[in-house]
Amino acid sequence: MSVVSPRASGSTAPEGIGRVVAAARARPVRVLVAVAMMAVLLVALVWDPEWRELRVVLTVLAILIAPAVWDAQRREVRPAVAVMLALILLALIGPLFTRDPLMLNVGEALGAPGGDLWFGTDQHGRDIFARVIHGAQLDLGVGFSAAALAVVVGMPLGALSVFAAAHIKGGGLFDSVLLRISESFQAFPTLLLALGIVAAVGPSIPILIFIISIVNVPVYLRLTRSAVAPIVNADFVLAARCAGQPVLRILLRHILPNVKQVVLAQFSVNVAWAIQILAALSFVGLGVPVPTPEWGAMVRDGYEQLVYGRWWVALFPGLAILFAVLTLNQLSDRVRHTT
Amino acid sequence: MPLAIYIGRRLVFLVVALFGVSLITFVVTRVLPGNPAYLIVGVQADESTVEAVIERLGLDEPIINQYGHYMRQLFSGDLGDSWRTKNPVTTDIADRWPATIELATAAAILSICWSVPFGIVSALRRRSLSDRLANVASGLGVSIPEFWLGIILILVFFFHLDFAPAPIGRSLGTVPPEVTGLYTLDSVIAGDWGALRSSLAQLALPAITLAITTGGPLLRVTRGFMRETMASHHIRSARALGVPERSIVLRHALPNVLLPVSTMVALMYGYLLGGTVLVEFVFAWPGIGKYAIDSIAASDYAPVLAAVLLSACSYILVYLVMDILHFIIDPRTRT
Numbered sequence: 001m002s003v004v005s006p007r008a009s010g011s012t013a014p015e016g017i018g019r020v021v022a023a024a025r026a027r028p029v030r031v032l033v034a035v036a037m038m039a040v041l042l043v044a045l046v047w048d049p050e051w052r053e054l055r056v057v058l059t060v061l062a063i064l065i066a067p068a069v070w071d072a073q074r075r076e077v078r079p080a081v082a083v084m085l086a087l088i089l090l091a092l093i094g095p096l097f098t099r100d101p102l103m104l105n106v107g108e109a110l111g112a113p114g115g116d117l118w119f120g121t122d123q124h125g126r127d128i129f130a131r132v133i134h135g136a137q138l139d140l141g142v143g144f145s146a147a148a149l150a151v152v153v154g155m156p157l158g159a160l161s162v163f164a165a166a167h168i169k170g171g172g173l174f175d176s177v178l179l180r181i182s183e184s185f186q187a188f189p190t191l192l193l194a195l196g197i198v199a200a201v202g203p204s205i206p207i208l209i210f211i212i213s214i215v216n217v218p219v220y221l222r223l224t225r226s227a228v229a230p231i232v233n234a235d236f237v238l239a240a241r242c243a244g245q246p247v248l249r250i251l252l253r254h255i256l257p258n259v260k261q262v263v264l265a266q267f268s269v270n271v272a273w274a275i276q277i278l279a280a281l282s283f284v285g286l287g288v289p290v291p292t293p294e295w296g297a298m299v300r301d302g303y304e305q306l307v308y309g310r311w312w313v314a315l316f317p318g319l320a321i322l323f324a325v326l327t328l329n330q331l332s333d334r335v336r337h338t339t
Numbered sequence: 340m341p342l343a344i345y346i347g348r349r350l351v352f353l354v355v356a357l358f359g360v361s362l363i364t365f366v367v368t369r370v371l372p373g374n375p376a377y378l379i380v381g382v383q384a385d386e387s388t389v390e391a392v393i394e395r396l397g398l399d400e401p402i403i404n405q406y407g408h409y410m411r412q413l414f415s416g417d418l419g420d421s422w423r424t425k426n427p428v429t430t431d432i433a434d435r436w437p438a439t440i441e442l443a444t445a446a447a448i449l450s451i452c453w454s455v456p457f458g459i460v461s462a463l464r465r466r467s468l469s470d471r472l473a474n475v476a477s478g479l480g481v482s483i484p485e486f487w488l489g490i491i492l493i494l495v496f497f498f499h500l501d502f503a504p505a506p507i508g509r510s511l512g513t514v515p516p517e518v519t520g521l522y523t524l525d526s527v528i529a530g531d532w533g534a535l536r537s538s539l540a541q542l543a544l545p546a547i548t549l550a551i552t553t554g555g556p557l558l559r560v561t562r563g564f565m566r567e568t569m570a571s572h573h574i575r576s577a578r579a580l581g582v583p584e585r586s587i588v589l590r591h592a593l594p595n596v597l598l599p600v601s602t603m604v605a606l607m608y609g610y611l612l613g614g615t616v617l618v619e620f621v622f623a624w625p626g627i628g629k630y631a632i633d634s635i636a637a638s639d640y641a642p643v644l645a646a647v648l649l650s651a652c653s654y655i656l657v658y659l660v661m662d663i664l665h666f667i668i669d670p671r672t673r674t
Contacts, residue, residue, distance in 0.1 A: 184359025187651040187658075189613030192631065196647040197367050199635045276484055280617055283486050284632050299487050303621065306490060309498045318487030325482040 054141025054205075055092060061144055062088045080331040087327060091136035098130035101293045110305070113312050120312040122301050128313065131293035132320050138294050140324065142209055143275040147267055149213035154220025155263055159228045159251050161221070166232045167241065179225070182218035190215050190273070191280055198286045205288060208281065212274045223266055227259035261335070268332035272325040279321050295321045345666050345673075353659055360651045364644060365409055418648070419641035423634060428645045431630060436649075437520025438509055439626030442619065443611035445523075445542050446549035451604060454480075454554035458561025459596065462569065463588065473558060480555020489548045489621035496544060504540045506622045545622040549615060553607050560603045564596045571595075598669055605661035612657070613650025 065081055065088075095101075105125030113120040119128035161178045164171025185193075197211050231237065232255070240250045279296030281287040283303075288294045295317040302314020400408070412418075418428040461473035489506075496503040515525040515534045522538035568574065569592055577591050616628030623629065631646035666672050 180355055180359055184356055184363055184651075187356060187360055187654045188363070188647060189610060189616075189650050189654070191616055192613050192628075192647050192650055195616070195631065195635065196364070196643050199640060199643050200367055272482070279484055280486065283617065284620060285636060296484075296486075299484070299490065303486075303490055306493060309494070311494050314487065314490050314494075318484060318491070321484045321487065322479075322482055325484070326478060329478065329482055 054137055054145065057141050057145050057148075058088050058092055058137065062092070076337060077331070077334045080327065080334045083327050084331055087136065087324060088140060090133065091140050094133040095130075095137065098133050099127045101126060101130040101134040102291050103127070110310055110313070112310075119316040122298070122313050123305065128298070128316055131298060132295070132316055134293040135295045135298065135317065135320065136324070138205075138288065138292065139275050139278060139296075139321070140271075142205065142212070142278050143271045143324075146209045146212035146274040146278075147216065147270040149209065150216035150270060151220055151263065151267055153213070154217040155224045155256065155259075156251065157217075158221040158224030159255055159259070160247075162225050162228045162232050163247065163251060163255065168247070178221065182221050185215070185218040186222075188215075191277060194277055194281060195284070195286060198281060203281070203286050203288070208278060208287065212277050215277070216270055216273065219270065220263065220266065224256075224259055224263060227262045228255055231255065231258055265332045265336040268328050268335065272328035272332075275321065275324055275328075342666065346663055349659055349662055353655060356655050357652065360648065360655070361410065361413060364648055364651075365406055368640075368644060418645040421634060421639050421642045423637045423639040423642075428641050431642060432627060432645055432649060435626050435630050438624060439612065439615055439619070439628065441509075441521040441523065442542065442545055442549070442615050442624055442626060443608065444521075445546040446553065446615070447604070447608045447611055449546055449550035450554040450557060450607065453550065454558035455561050455600060458558045459565050459588075459593070461558075462562045462565030465566075473562060477555045477559040477562075480551055480553075480558065482555075483552055485548055485552045486617040486621050488551060489545065489618050492544050492548055493621070503544050504537075506544060508623050508625055509541050510534070510538050545615075545618050545624055548618050548621075549611065553611060557600075557603055557607060561596065561600050564599050565592065568592045568595045598665070602661060602665070605657055609654035609657035612653045613646075 062085060065085060103126060105121070107125065108117070108121050109123055109125040111117055111121040111125075117127055117129065119132060122128055122131070157178065161171075161175040165175035194211050194215050197214070198208070201207055201211075236254055237250060240254050245253075278287060278294070279299070282294050282296035283300045285300065287296055290297070298317035299314050299321075302310070302312075302317070305313045416429060418432075420426065421428050421431055424431055457469070457473055457476070461467070461469040464470060493503075493506050497506060509522055515522060515529045515531050515538075518525050518528050523535060523542065526532070526534035526538060574587060574591060577587050582591070613627075615624075615626060616632065618624070619626045619628035620632050627646050627649065631643050634640070634642040
């Protein structure tokens with residue numbers, strides 16, 4: 001990992017609106033991406049009042065990771081990113097081409113796979129294929145949102161706590177208190193802690209995102225902490241301090257960019273965890289509300305059909321979880337090895 | 340540093356960690372929205388019961404006093420009552436704890452048996468068949484949802500091959516006289532081989548499920564450490580001195596690898612003590628995890644909280660024991 005800070009020389013850039021223009025000139029692609037993202041967000045929010053915000057999350061993500069597929073410098077990462085992108089696009093566009101995942105059809109209940117119904121039907125005659133495709137939106141959307149929330153909270157907090165311990169008076173106490181709290185959090189088995197909280201608060205999609213991210217914050221906090229610790233007294237940080245830059249700016253501009261690769265690799269793993277936790281919570285009946293197509297809840301349906309030996313109800317949603325999680329883990333491995 | 344001082348220091352850390360754990364469970368139940376009295380007695384309880392609980396927990400007092408109250412309760416070993424089973428939670432947990440320990444221990448042993456040797460062998464030659472197989476096995480082990488794997492194993496080995504017994508708890512036949520609470524050990528003590536076979540058969544599928552999912556990370560870590568060690572200077576020196584390859588692996592590399600691997604094993608075991616929830620549920624294994632889930636389904640909150648607390652504490656304890664063992668085994672930690 002190279003330790004560089006592009007802007008250690010203090011602020012010589014123009015101020016105000018001139019700065020924005022200069023930045024836009026320097027990196028036109030990034031600005032384009034940012035504008036496109038904002039447009040998509042706006043359209044999607046106006047267009048869909050329900051919990052389709054997850055769709056927005058996925059769209060943003062697709063836009064963010066798409067460049068890596070064509071990036072010739074990241075040859076190692078490309079196939080994994082491509083599979084991930086395909087999965088996200090499937091979650092976004094796939095639902096348009098399937099049957100209604102909520103349509104009840106008692107006449108066709110528990111039909112084995114074959115003919116039009118590729119994955120068979122469940123106990124209410126719903127098309128399992130349609131439900132698996134629709135479930136992708138929810139599982140991936142919640143997974144990414146929860147992991148993103150955990151990063152946004154955990155990463156700056158981790159960097160701040162090391163920085164405070166090294167540079168700010170009384171920061172050592174802050175650092176050790178934070179560390180003890182996160183250690184205590186990590187003593188809890190993730191799933192059981194999430195179970196306990198959901199049982200107390202009651203399940204709904206925003207709450208699930210919130211809880212899954214809470215149990216993941218300590219992971220980022222400690223990861224960022226250990227990644228920042230070796231560079232917290234590096235020359236460029238001291239230089240920025242001498243130049244009188246504010247703490248927040250030093251953290252965001254000079255320290256965090258150096259650890260982003262480590263955090264990125266962890267992010268991918270964490271999305272996988274989030275999907276696993278969500279599926280597990282739904283499996284025991286504490287996840288999404290009942291008719292919603294969600295992979296873990298569908299495996300639960302299959303578990304109830306187990307005594308009759310009907311394998312297809314549980315098999316396909318489980319394979320979907322496996323495939324998504326496997327892809328994310330592979331992606332993380334590749335990212336880690338290219339550093 | 341002498342052992343006594345080290346243990347003393349670790350015990351201080353232990354107290355701090357336990358304090359943190361209790362604080363978190365307190366925050367989860369008291370500070371989050373919702374009336375904890377209802378969580379404890381259930382939604383259908385009548386006014387007077389709710390009032391009584393509010394009185395007993397001191398819910399009308401300031402939050403600091405409430406915390407003091409809560410800590411006093413914890414110290415006196417009172418975790419509340421389960422209104423579903425009508426027992427104190429501590430009694431219920433004492434009944435079910437051995438089942439979880441038996442499953443977690445069996446799973447840990449199986450997991451170590453396949454993943455550690457596999458990791459060591461696969462690290463010896465890059466891009467060999469065993470290396471590739473290890474890649475696939477660890478990738479799958481990390482990614483398979485364990486509840487689904489359990490279901491698939493039941494489908495294959497119970498329904499189609501008729502190889503395993505029905506997945507309904509710990510024993511189909513007679514239960515051996517209780518000594519340790521672990522059916523397998525108890526039946527050995529009683530000399531009842533039929534009971535031993537029955538309890539082992541019941542244990543097999545859930546333990547294999549957990550061994551597959553926990554073995555994945557262990558395999559990956561073992562392989563990583565082994566590769567690192569095999570590339571290190573002292574191994575190169577040994578090679579240069581003409582030490583036979585067998586002896587390099589077994590005498591020079593292995594001891595260096597087993598130490599960090601043992602850390603992972605301890606972490607895994609600590610995780611398993613609270614992480615068997617889903618598998619217990621799938622196999623109707625009457626342990627702590629199933630107790631917690633059944634209680635949630637009945638809106639009975641005290642057992643859930645107790646299970647969460649217990650698993651966190653056991654994790655911390657396992658970690659402590661491992662740290663102390665390391666201190667004794669590894670001279671480098673004594674500086």
